[in-house]
Amino acid sequence: MLFFVARRLLYLTPVLIAVSLLTFFIASLLPGDLAYVILGDQATPENVAALRKDMGLDQPVWIRYFSWLGNILQGDFGRSFRTGQTVLQAVTERLPVSIELMLLAEIIGLIIGVPLAIVCAARSGSAFDRFVTGSAFAMLSVPAFLSAILLIYLFAVELRWLPATGYISFTEDPAANLRFMVLPALTLALAEWPGIMRVLRSDMIATLQEDYIALAKAKGLKASRILFVHALKPSSLTLVTITGINIGRLIGGTVIVETIFALPGIGRLLIGAIYTRDLIILQGVVLLVGAGFVIVNFIVDLLYAVLDPRIRHGHA
Template structure:
């Protein structure tokens, strides 16, 4: 037990260090952006006196380390500041947009797993055969297509030609549950098609390797059916790489939501970040980036915990 507590404390310490480095890097990079924020807020023709007044109000006249420490102290207290553009608190803006991004990412992960698990098991079971080559080749083909191209193709096919789904826009679940699901199918499917080939290839490789293990040979000797062996003896030990990549892919998913939310006009965290960058809303950018980094490291801590569930040897320190 003390060892487990020590390991958990060490991981939490690493996560705190990562968040601190991300905060410093983000603050520093935003400071290097060309132009004057006060001038951008006031617009052309602003007088020097007005610019000086805005700089003082925003604290831009203070040294960089002092501004960073002040912002960091407020962030630790739960205050991420206010938007320069709208006056809205950053925390409130994130809370308003977060449900849309969460729904998109969760739906995309579920769809990706629904595609990858059966195809990966089948391809690994038929390693080297026609089915394996067909599935693997298709996965590589889909993986080579960028997010926005997949999105445009799906819009053209399912929204324009077949008219099954809306091309863009978002409907809140509390307003119209069916409309909400319809508005999220295309963006979720687009993001899922980017993630599914990676999961499929990893699972296919691990399944093919696990099927050559001795315990699988013993299970076959007992007369168990192939599908029972695949589902009860092979899938679980073949899931370590998949779980790892799913955790790491949170960052990739967030990057994908920036493109997908912009393409499909979804009011999520990714679109909020793009809007903040376009308007030089530095306080909003810093808050959103810190939130995304915190979500990423927390998910990776959760992945480490899931390892212990999948492999009992890790629970006992072996």
């Protein structure tokens, strides 16, 4: 297992370097001059030249990249020229909101998708199975902003059960926090459960046709035990992968959802940095989000090895 982890970490290094390269060069190639943006009305040629020299903007791009990467490795992601706040401070303040939103969305997606997948696999080809799979396919085509608007109209405007926008910290008031987070999390979950359901359903249908399932039935085991003990675990490998990939989808979804529901998370921080052309914050947030996505996939690989020992021994 240690050899497997070490090998995966070795593979992880070039991926993280590639993420840093893409983050730096994409932000560096954006139109406009950062010195002019920072100076604003005071952007005289002399001031611009002095600031460019002070920030190293007059150096070749590859020198700037290695200087930036060196600062990153020392924990210095830069400082916003608009607010004076460091990137790590800005991210640390807003990250708990985004993590809570993603966890709630993933939990709701699993609560909806997994039971439906099990029932559809057990009753494959039935009217219920066709209805659920058709509904899942339809939900995949519904954009997050449309789901958000419909949920706000139904639960906040018409029924008045939940607030439409705003946020209260969990440590301040857990009950109020969950009331504000339900609609955003449900918006993301509505886009997540169809993929979870369809993948797990297909895997379970294939698993239920295996010989050992027929042997379990011949022994007279209960149908519920066969489904949940003998069929669900072998079918969960792909589900683990989908759950890990969904983190990337959820990160993208939070940008829209946090803006609609006025949540002070990473998504709104990123949008604000784009609107104000705060490239330091933009670079830092994109790098941290990208690195986080890579690390989540690394954890998924480790879970694969835990669920199926053949993978870490190279026999799968």
